[in-house]
Amino acid sequence: KQEVTQIPAALSVPEGENLVLNCSFTDSAIYNLQWFRQDPGKGLTSLLLIQSSQREQTSGRLNASLDKSSGRSTLYIAASQPGDSATYLCAGGEGGSNYKLTFGKGTLLTVNP
Amino acid sequence: DAGITQSPRYKITETGRQVTLMCHQTWSHSYMFWYRQDLGHGLRLIYYSAAADITDKGEVPDGYVVSRSKTENFPLTLESATRSQTSVYFCASRAGPEQFFGPGTRLTVL
Numbered sequence: 001k002q003e004v005t006q007i008p009a010a011l012s013v014p015e016g017e018n019l020v021l022n023c024s025f026t027d028s029a030i031y032n033l034q035w036f037r038q039d040p041g042k043g044l045t046s047l048l049l050i051q052s053s054q055r056e057q058t059s060g061r062l063n064a065s066l067d068k069s070s071g072r073s074t075l076y077i078a079a080s081q082p083g084d085s086a087t088y089l090c091a092g093g094e095g096g097s098n099y100k101l102t103f104g105k106g107t108l109l110t111v112n113p
Numbered sequence: 114d115a116g117i118t119q120s121p122r123y124k125i126t127e128t129g130r131q132v133t134l135m136c137h138q139t140w141s142h143s144y145m146f147w148y149r150q151d152l153g154h155g156l157r158l159i160y161y162s163a164a165a166d167i168t169d170k171g172e173v174p175d176g177y178v179v180s181r182s183k184t185e186n187f188p189l190t191l192e193s194a195t196r197s198q199t200s201v202y203f204c205a206s207r208a209g210p211e212q213f214f215g216p217g218t219r220l221t222v223l
Contacts, residue, residue: 032210043203044214051210089156091212099144099210100171105155 002027004092006104014112017080021107023073023090031095033066033073038087038106047088048075052095080111116140117215119204125221132191134218136204144207145187146171147179149200150217156203162187194222 003026013019023033032051036044048057050066050073057064063076073090087108091101120135138145147159148171158171160179168179176198178190191198199222204215 034211043216046211046213049211093210099207099212100158100161101212103156105153
């Protein structure tokens with residue numbers, strides 16, 4: 001059974017800092033890895049999807065990497081802003097036609113002005 | 114508006130009552146999912162559906178029933194609500210390997 005872990009559970013940084021959020025998974029047969037953002041009381045917003053054949057994806061100030069052999073994914077946020085404050089969730093997708101996701105418990109990021 | 118809508122957004126009910134949470138998507142995605150989100154557990158899959166009239170259990174299906182008579186709708190029913198079903202419920206649909214989520218329903222069972 002796939003297990004996904006995110007460390008740290010919470011992170012507080014000053015505005016402008018570059019930061020890395022970590023995600024580890026137990027089953028290297030993971031098919032894809034999806035990063036989400038969740039604002040308080042809101043739904044999940046998809047940020048980046050990395051498929052198993054890819055090593056990284058970029059969108060604006062965000063860059064996500066996937067290393068299946070080590071069971072790790074990282075989300076890099078450049079030049080953080082207070083508006084980046086949210087909970088960030090990673091989820092591993094299994095293969096086959098279902099692409100069912102197994103979620104980590106998230107990292108609560110606070111960017112201080 | 115395009116996307117996924119959920120209703121109601123907030124619901125308070127009593128133990129033993131039947132509750133149905135609605136989910137509607139405008140994309141015509143084949144796959145739809147129901148998750149619950151709880152402190153300490155994260156998001157867990159309750160049920161999913163590959164197409165109309167095709168549903169399957171996820172990680173935590175006990176106490177829940179789903180149906181999917183139309184591609185765009187995927188209601189989740191708690192047949193006899195229990196306090197342990199107090200949670201935030203999210204519906205999602207899938208385009209290729211990527212999942213997209215609705216705004217959630219916060220359910221409180223007293």
